Amino acid sequence: MRLATVRTPEGTSAAVINEQSATLLDARDVSEVLAGGNFGDLGKGSGGTIPLADVVFETLIPRPRSIWCIGLNYASHVEETGAALPEYPAVFTKMPTALIGAYDDIRMPPASTSEQIDWEAELVVVIGSEVRRANEAEAKAAIGGYTVGNDMSVRDWQLRTTQWTLGKTFEGMSPVGPWLVTPNEFGEVGEQRITCTVDDEVVQDSVVGDLVFKPAMLVSHLSQVTTLFPGDLIFTGTPSGVALFREGQPWIKPGAVIRTHIDGIGDLVNKCVIC
């Protein structure tokens, strides 16, 4: 099953995404659907059905209670940074103001703030039910689904100090969506390809099975620290191929179009504009 948050004349609505249409649900967003736990009742939404081509996607979870990000979590990306494989996940965070929809423009800061804009295609875990101090089996059961994210990074702000968060949470720079795919449909992380394409050049191309710390481990680990709630997001890290470690550091220029893809979920397509 696929769930999305879509924009409506009245605001937003959760929706079940079918092959050619979207069925609106009695919930403002996917977070509310997950919190209600009423998956069995889905498809009975009273809001009507609209053609998929007419759907405008809101970011999947407009206001998560927490957004976590994992650094250095693909073996290939760890290798390009020159670091050793990590013993524990490196965790930083984003604020909800960073989030945008699957086809929204990425809002680059003015050049006077930064010109070091970089891409990071990521599998994003969506928490489905409240979870605290969970073992990996309990953690796995708390995963509501998977979606696509791009942890767009402002590298000079990220690397000015030891702490990366500021370079990772610029407002309006992190697309998430277009929909959540439930775990039974997505399956285990394995051979699903994850790619990032900048203006038709494939710059990242890996499989999500290359993750060092897998989704259930990450949820279990974070749940030792704090309760996770339905709709909370975990950006699980990015594979190799970012601009930072490429010859000449080819940062994103205004007007670039970034496509972020994961097999079994779908695509984000975002144009980069200064605003």
Place this chain on the structure above:
Amino acid sequence: MRLATVRTPEGTSAAVINEQSATLLDARDVSEVLAGGNFGDLGKGSGGTIPLADVVFETLIPRPRSIWCIGLNYASHVEETGAALPEYPAVFTKMPTALIGAYDDIRMPPASTSEQIDWEAELVVVIGSEVRRANEAEAKAAIGGYTVGNDMSVRDWQLRTTQWTLGKTFEGMSPVGPWLVTPNEFGEVGEQRITCTVDDEVVQDSVVGDLVFKPAMLVSHLSQVTTLFPGDLIFTGTPSGVALFREGQPWIKPGAVIRTHIDGIGDLVNKCVIC
């Protein structure tokens, strides 16, 4: 003027704190009062007045949209770590689940999770009005007030990777309060003493004027990255004297009572219990 969020039989209420009493306001918490911008109308609350001795304090802002923390921001603390004075603030974050009231118990994790519990007395800036890409004068005008916080830290979780956030956001470990003091009453950061006392031993003793990056600079800096909203919190950093850098690393033991004080604001008093 002093504003607090207090617990009531129905939930929580914002209140003006007078010398011997609290006047309840028509707002659920201080964040709502700040967002309403109606400081001129305060004191006209219809909820009645209760003796200060009967007040039970909720954490000042129960659900901020963002909580920022600054590392290495007192010259004395930078010196004890052996680092050079920073050129930019090192910024990490907390999640709202970390926050507790001024006299609540600090919820230590079980010993199997960590025994490296440490204190960090901090001046906390409370955002009063929405602010984005502000210069320092505009940033200063957006400060709603100051309060006391303790950025209680779980050092092994903080220092296992380069990223500190996990060790700083353990659920129920970060007291904030008891009230906000408006800038006109608190004055400029200067000779106000900031102290932390563990079981009657003074372990930190400095003045907030020793801050490397002052409140207006921090607000301006963060506002280049994202909008800040009324009720957002900035933990501004801690002076020297933490357990991490003391002989023998005297971590907090269950049952310890921690008092965190700032002149012109007041005190947090929190007992540490495993739960």
